[in-house]
Amino acid sequence: MTVPVLGLEELEAAARPRVVLDTVRAALIAHAEGRTTVPPPLHMEFPEAEGDCHVKAGWIAGGDDFTVKIASGFYRNSALGMPTNSGLVCVLSARTGQVRAVLDDRGWLTAWRTAAAGALITHAMSRPEAAMLGVFGTGEQARLQVRWLAMLRPLTKVLVCGRSERKAAALCEWLGGHGLDAEPAGAEEAAGADIVVTTTPATAPVLEADAVRPGAHVTGIGADMPHKNELPPALFRRAETIATDDHDQCLHHGDFGRAVRAGAVAQDCDIAAGALLLRQMQRSATAITVADLTGVGALDAALASALLRAAGA
Template identity: 80%
Template sequence: MTVPVLGLEALEAAARPETVFETVRAALIAHAEDRTTVPAPLHLDFPQAGGDCHVKAGWITGDDDFVVKIVSGFYRNPDRGLPTNHGLVCVVSALTGQVRAVLDDRGRLTAWRTAAAGALVTHAMSRADAGTVGVFGTGEQAGLQVEWLGMLRPLARVLVHGRDARKAAALCDRLGALGYEARPAAADETAAADIVITTTPATAPVLAAAAVRQGAHVTGIGADMPHKNELPADLFRRAETIVTDDHSQCLHHGDFGHAVRAGAVAEHADTAAGAVLAGPARRSATAVTVADLTGVGALDAALASALIRSTAW
């Protein structure tokens, strides 16, 4: 038996935003309702090369397939003219154990599901009139978070903060070409936006908790390994609502876990992201809310299966 290998071109043709949003939303709800199997991620760190690698797996109860995914992030690659992220997804039958397909997605499936999950949760948790977005980070996911959130709500202005001023300006140019009003900004100004999104591989907080205004929502995307940390513990202490995509995983891998270990919040102070998406989110106009998203293998399984069904092969 020859295993089909689906390349990026075929997957991009199948990955319509409405398909990705619908699939990711349903998978987050299934995960919140304990209808998934998600083992702890395996992670490798390559400090000498500025890189890391995740191996994640997942299955939604009753689905025909499960997946095992490898995705890497090597953050010096752009200086070498190479993409930061790469990876592949192995789709396996949950009925026979046979490999159905290998998705040579170059890490794009992870990028799409991360963008969709971030946008869905951020949109649900932000004030209805929130229009200014502050983004920490200048890589692929920083741009995708803005683009995918912009599919769900109008964005009045985008502020970008990055360690490299040239990369921040370049991201603003890319967003400007898509019709967004975007400009580089200092860290405190970026953190004072209505909506704040962090998308970095930082190992120490990238913003000050005091810089976040009352009524703001903050979504942390980048802290997906134990040594990473984007959001300060005091921000969680201020939060009226804390959402995680996976409680145990965020305790071990995410910013939520750093806040718990610092004594800022209790271990069970969080709400499942899928529970927020399943019903109307409630928040006061002055509340600070925080989402910690570390990436759940069940979302990869659902999206890989959906893209296979939409692909002629």
């Protein structure tokens, strides 16, 4: 039997934002409730090429499919005129173990899943009236995080902080073309926004803990491997609520784990991100909240199945 291969065009047509958001929300809740199987991810680093690769797998109990995903990020590629991210997803039957399909997604399923998870958790944990967003990073994930969060709540201003002034300006122009008021900003200014989202491959904190204002929410997206680091331990110490998408995974190679090992917080002080989506979060007006998201394989499985159904495959 020939295994179907779905290309990026087919997947893009199926990946309507509402489909992705609803699927990821349900998968985060399932994971918080213990209805998933998610083995530890495999990861590799390629320092000479400033690249990394991770392999993640997952299954949601009762689901027809499980997935094994390869996702890479090679951060010098933009200078070569090539995409930073790539990869593919293998979808297998949870009934027979047979390969159902290969998704030649070039890393986009990971990007959509990450954007949806970040937007959902950021929206849930931010103050209802919070409307100024500071985003660290200028790549595709920064674009997606801003756009998808804007689908869930109005944003009055977007402050973009990036290593390259040219790329920060280009992102602001792109966001402006999509109806968002955006301008380049320094790290301290961006960190002082109502909502802060970090989307970088940084190996050292991109902001100072003291720059985050009382009442703010911060979501860290980029630290998905042990060598990466975006948020300082002192920020977690200041937080009233800390959410993780996967407790063990974030302990092992997320910024939450760095904060625990630094003695800033206890290792049992976090709450499952999916649990926060089941109810409206209660928070004080001056509380700082933090979410550490490292990417969960069960979300990939859920989204791959949803896109296969939407594509009629």
